Amino acid sequence: MKIHGGLAKPGILDFSSNLNPLAPPGFVIELIRGCDYSTYPDYYYTELRATIARFNGVNEDEVVPTNGASEGLYASLMVARLLGLRGCVIVSPNYGDLEFEDYCRLIGFRVTHHVMPHGESSFTLGDVKAGEGEVVLLSNPSNPTGTLHGRDELLEIADAAGLLIVDEAYINLSDDPSMSLMGSGHGKVVVVRSLTKELRLPGLRVGYLYSTNDHLVELVRAILPSWNVNNCADEVVKGVYGKYAEAYSAFLKESRTEIPRLREFLVNGLSELGFRVYASRANFILAEAPIDAERLYGELLNRGIAIRTPRGFIGLGGRHVRIAVRGVEHEERLISEVKGILSRV
Ligand SMILES: Cc1ncc(COP(=O)(O)O)c(C=O)c1O
Structure with missing residues (x-):
């Protein structure tokens, strides 16, 4: 649903x-005005990947550009299944709770929800139990609770689970982006990012995924369609992370x-x-x-x-x-x- x-x-x-x-800033509007649709985007997104990697201080082989965070989330779940994981633990309440539940079932996962406990004033992550055969999906900060999970508690989950997918669509608008797992180097972590929220560009459809697991990255690339990121999105990211980085x-x-x-x-x-x-x-x-x-x-x-x-x-x-x-x-x-x-x- x-x-x-x-x-x-x-x-x-x-x-x-x-x-x-506060968005969109003027330099983004300028970049969008300059978009050229007369050619195909770069088939390999070589420059785009290099720019994203440089900005985030990671290796370009660890980055896959995606059509918004959504594509990164769907692709990571599919690849988790292709890698042989059988259970999917969704930390709820979460963005797309029912949608991801349906999708995970459809591709053969056994789905459970770990419901975050809450008191009078806040929601907390709680004790997420997931073993080697399971993928855990959560957002940080959590949409809808606004809870910002700590790096250490997330890495602990990744240590125990088969894979941890962290949706960081709002991390740059959170009080502490240093809680990001971007650049963590943990082989069982996938970070999904998006420029949608921070730049107010829901119609542009642009994001990317980060993982240091070569096989996982190779599978994600293989299942994504060619030219999954349009020319304009490609140009905007290159401009935002390059010429306009400051x-x-x-x-x-x-x-x-x-x-x-x-x-x-x-x-x-x-x-x-x-x-x-x-x-x-x-x-x-x-x-x-x-x-x-x-x-x-x-x-x-x-x-x-x-x-x-x-x-x-x-x-x-x-x-x-x-x-x-x-x-x-x-x-x-x-x-x-x-x-x-x-x-x-
Ligand atoms: C937590 C979260 N992740 C991902 C998305 C989708 O992002 P995108 O538009 O970049 O696909 C949303 C949109 O509401 C969201 O709230």
């Missing part, structure tokens, strides 16, 4: 997809300064209205609303605002909502509309 936020119609104030509120790093730094401030504004406003907001270290928050999430969603939609309900996530209750961090003005409007709705129930 495929369920996703970000389906808000034009004109709707969208808090349902977690895109960087501006890009400064932009991410600025985003990481702004996001906690905007997040705090949202947390304070919603807490005052009786929401229980869980600690988040990402550019979105998970909260328990004082009323049913679907009802709140419907009422807000009637007022031109979209949020994310718990639909499609494993391990959330009927009052859980996920809300993206946006500009103060937008957040003020959301808080004011929620206040109005709650005053009438």
Whole structure:
């Protein structure tokens, strides 16, 4: 089953997809304007791989460009199966919980969910149990909980499991990107990255995968279609990680300064209205609303605002909502509309 936020119609104030509120920066718009579709992209993505590798301080043979993080996730799961792993442990709630469950079953995995425990104020990773025959799939920071897992706890999981796939789609917008496993050199780790969220480019479809396992990388390359990354995406990544690398790093730094401030504004406003907001270290928050999430969603939609309900996530209750961090003005409007709705129930 495929369920996703970000389906808000034009004109709707969208808090349902977690895109960087500061993006896109001017240099990205410039790169997109210069795109040339008159030729095929480089069949081997030689320069693209080299640029991604250089920027991340890894070897170019350890990098595979992908059509967004999604393609990296699907390809890694398929390859885990081809490598003979039989079980798939999804750390939930997680982005694409039901979608990945369906896919893993379809390709022959036995699927289990490790549901992250939570108290009054936060979700934690808990004790993920996975053995040599299993692949573990999780996101860091976790979408939807906003929990940022520590490197050591993740490496411990990788030591015990057959493979650990870490979806780092939001790592550069998190409070501490040094928790990334990029460059970890651990042979049982696959890191999946995306430029979608940090640069607000969901339509461009660009990301990449990192692994030091040669055989795994070879299999991923073999199962991906030729020219899986379009010319424009190729050019944008090369520009962002090359010519504009300094501006890009400064932009991410600025985003990481702004996001906690905007997040705090949202947390304070919603807490005052009786929401229980869980600690988040990402550019979105998970909260328990004082009323049913679907009802709140419907009422807000009637007022031109979209949020994310718990639909499609494993391990959330009927009052859980996920809300993206946006500009103060937008957040003020959301808080004011929620206040109005709650005053009438
Ligand atoms: C945790 C996570 N990973 C991956 C994706 C998909 O990223 P992309 O658009 O780069 O495929 C999303 C999109 O919502 C996400 O939330």
